[in-house]
Amino acid sequence: MVRFILHVDIDCFFAAVVLLDHPELKNKPLIIGPNPKKSNNRGVVLTCTYEARKFGIHSGMPVAKASRLCPNAVYERCDFDKIHEASKKFMEILQKYSSIFQKLGSDEAYLDITECVKNFQEAEKLAYKIKDEVKQMINITCSIGVSFTKMLAKIASDFNKPDGIKVFTYENFKDQLSPLPIKRIPGIGKKSKIYYNKKGIITIGDIISKSQEEIKNLFGKNGSWAWIIANGLSSDTVHDKNTFYQQKSISKERTFHIDVEDYGFIIEKLTGLNEKIHKSLNQRKINYKTISIKIRFKGYETYNRSKSFFTPKRNLNLALKNALELLEEFAYMNKPVRLIGLKFSNLSSEKEQIKKIQIQNIQKNRRTLRDFI
DNA sequence: TCTGGGGTCCTAGGACCC
DNA sequence: TCTGGGGTCCTAGGACCC
Numbered sequence: 001m002v003r004f005i006l007h008v009d010i011d012c013f014f015a016a017v018v019l020l021d022h023p024e025l026k027n028k029p030l031i032i033g034p035n036p037k038k039s040n041n042r043g044v045v046l047t048c049t050y051e052a053r054k055f056g057i058h059s060g061m062p063v064a065k066a067s068r069l070c071p072n073a074v075y076e077r078c079d080f081d082k083i084h085e086a087s088k089k090f091m092e093i094l095q096k097y098s099s100i101f102q103k104l105g106s107d108e109a110y111l112d113i114t115e116c117v118k119n120f121q122e123a124e125k126l127a128y129k130i131k132d133e134v135k136q137m138i139n140i141t142c143s144i145g146v147s148f149t150k151m152l153a154k155i156a157s158d159f160n161k162p163d164g165i166k167v168f169t170y171e172n173f174k175d176q177l178s179p180l181p182i183k184r185i186p187g188i189g190k191k192s193k194i195y196y197n198k199k200g201i202i203t204i205g206d207i208i209s210k211s212q213e214e215i216k217n218l219f220g221k222n223g224s225w226a227w228i229i230a231n232g233l234s235s236d237t238v239h240d241k242n243t244f245y246q247q248k249s250i251s252k253e254r255t256f257h258i259d260v261e262d263y264g265f266i267i268e269k270l271t272g273l274n275e276k277i278h279k280s281l282n283q284r285k286i287n288y289k290t291i292s293i294k295i296r297f298k299g300y301e302t303y304n305r306s307k308s309f310f311t312p313k314r315n316l317n318l319a320l321k322n323a324l325e326l327l328e329e330f331a332y333m334n335k336p337v338r339l340i341g342l343k344f345s346n347l348s349s350e351k352e353q354i355k356k357i358q359i360q361n362i363q364k365n366r367r368t369l370r371d372f373i
Numbered sequence: 374t375c376t377g378g379g380g381t382c383c384t385a386g387g388a389c390c391c
Numbered sequence: 392t393c394t395g396g397g398g399t400c401c402t403a404g405g406a407c408c409c
Contacts, residue, residue, distance in 0.1 A: 013409095033377085044377050047409095059409080062375040105380095105409045187382095189407050221383085222406095248381065255377060290401085300376065304403060341378090381408080388401080 004123045005238060006111040007145040007153035008094060008130060011162035013107035014047045014078045016140045017086050021079075027051060028074055035075035036063040040257055046078070050162060089138050097130055102239045108157075110150055112238040120146065120169045127165050147173065150236055151229040155184055173232055178205030185226050192222065204230050246347070250286070252277055253341025259298045260337050270323055273342045278316045285350045287312035291319055293326045294341035297333075305329065312348050319344075 010016060014032040019025060029052035034043035041064040048057050048066075055070035066073060087106040095101050100112035117123045127144040134142050145156025147168040155177065159166035168176055182204055183193045199218055201207060207215060207230045215223040228234050239245075252273045260266060270293070281288070292306035305326040313319075323342055330337075 041375085042377090044375090046377080060376085062377095065374050065376090068374080107409080187407070191406060249379090251379065253378065292402095302404090306402060308401065339377090379409090381406105383406085384404090386402090388399100390398085390400105391396100 002114070003148045004113045004117050004120070005147060005150055005153045006113060006123070006127055006130070007147075007150065007157040008109055008111065008127075008134075008142055009144070009157045009161075010090060010107040010134075010140055010142045012047050012049055013086075013140075014083060015049045017082050018076045018078055019049075020086075020139060021082075022076065025074055025076070029055060029057070029070050029072065031057065031063070031066055031073045031075050032078050033063050033066075033075060034077070036067045039063065042255065042257065048073075086138055086140065090134060090140070090142075093133050093137060094130065097126065100238050100240055110153065110238045120167055124165065124167050127167075131163075131165065147232075149229075149232055149234045150238060151186060151234045152177075152232055154186055155180070158184065168232075170232070174205075174208055177230060178203060178208060180204045182207065182226070185229055187222070187229075188226060195219070246349075247286075248347065249343055249345035250277055250280065250288075250347070251292075251341060251343035253294060253339055255296075255339045256337070261334070263331050266337055266340055267324065267327070269340050270327065270342060271320060273340070274316065274320050274323060277342060277344060278314070278319065281314055281344070286347050287314045287350065288344035289313070289346035289348075290344065291322050291326075292343040292345065293323050294339070294343065295327070295330050295337060296339035296341075298336040298338055300338070301335075302339075303330065306343075308346065312346075 015030050018030065018032060028049075030049045031052055032046040032048065036043075043063050045057060045059050045061045045063060045066050047059045052066075052070060052073055055073075057066045057069055057073070063075070083106060090107070091103055091109060094109050094111055098111045098113050098116060100115075102110040104110070113123060113126060117126055123146045127146050131142055131144055134140060141163040143157050143161045143163060144165045145153040145159065145168070146165065147153040147156050148170060152168045152173060156166040156168045159176075180203060181193075182188050182196050182201060183190075185204065188196065196202075196219065201218075207227055210227075212224060212227045215227045219226070254269055254273065289312050290306055290308040292304055294302065294304050296302040307322060307326065
């Protein structure tokens with residue numbers, strides 16, 4: 001079946017929101033993240049403008065490195081309330097164009113517009129209309145990919161960034177994709193890229209030119225997935241906004257400004273993280289079965305420790321007691337600590353739990369009945 | 374060079390059960 | 392005495408995404 005899917009992605013979202021309040025910074029290399037002079041050289045770039053990208057700066061880069069690449073860059077923190085507000089407006093605009101809408105993070109979304117257009121010309125026209133409305137309503141530019149699978153639409157939106165539109169049709173997509181490096185396939189990152197390159201796969205064209213069997217033998221499940229995307233065969237649908245989504249984990253972690261050796265301080269931080277997470281868990285009536293701590297020492301040496309309960313729990317003091325027990329293993333190492341984190345997983349909402357117990361009871365009754373017969 | 378914070382998914386070994 | 396095969400759960404680590 002022919003499908004028309006859009007992937008809409010705001011250009012340098014956090015930086016764009018900061019520029020709304022600071023128009024004087026337009027056309028300057030702007031970095032959203034901690035100022036290395038004030039943060040003891042710690043922290044990373046959240047995002048940056050295209051002027052900063054010209055210097056080789058990108059999100060995730062340590063600010064210490066960014067400041068060497070571009071000593072004159074401007075650093076700004078972002079206001080998360082304003083980010084949230086802009087994101088909400090953006091999503092509202094998109095949803096006017098199709099009810100089959102899937103949000104991805106705060107600044108991008110998929111739209112299935114199969115019901116609204118007849119061909120790719122019309123789909124492209126609609127993409128321009130959306131882009132114009134976003135610009136008009138929130139004064140922010142976005143890039144849009146138009147294609148017939150979600151993954152192709154996503155690759156396309158990256159093609160003419162910033163403020164661009166790209167259409168991959170059934171006829172042109174292989175020619176368009178072939179010269180692109182394989183890292184452009186979502187899911188192929190730094191490590192996979194090196195592995196693929198070692199085996200002679202450099203471009204998406206190198207994947208397309210081989211059979212699925214060949215790629216699968218070389219790269220396993222991940223390779224098979226990449227092959228399906230590159231050949232335009234992925235069939236994943238745009239999730240309806242009503243689709244039930246169950247979050248898998250909730251976590252919080254903090255990197256200290258300086259490495260810490262005082263375990264009293266670390267316990268205090270862990271207690272704080274636990275309280276914050278439980279506040280949110282209580283509001284949403286979510287229980288957990290697994291609790292994990294994460295500890296990172298000076299030198300980036302990182303460990304996770306976890307334990308699971310038999311039944312779902314939500315108990316502040318019990319969680320803290322278990323977290324501290326998990327921490328004990330590390331307490332006597334006398335190594336400076338860089339980060340402490342706390343995570344709850346194996347989540348279940350109370351409603352679901354009741355349903356689960358009901359199903360179990362039905363099954364138990366059936367079994368009893370069967371044994372009886 | 375120095376590496377945030379919030380997530381998801383995958384792999385792999387071991388325990389345990391049938 | 393030596394030890395199958397499948398399934399599920401737990402734990403730890405790692406890649407990747409925004």
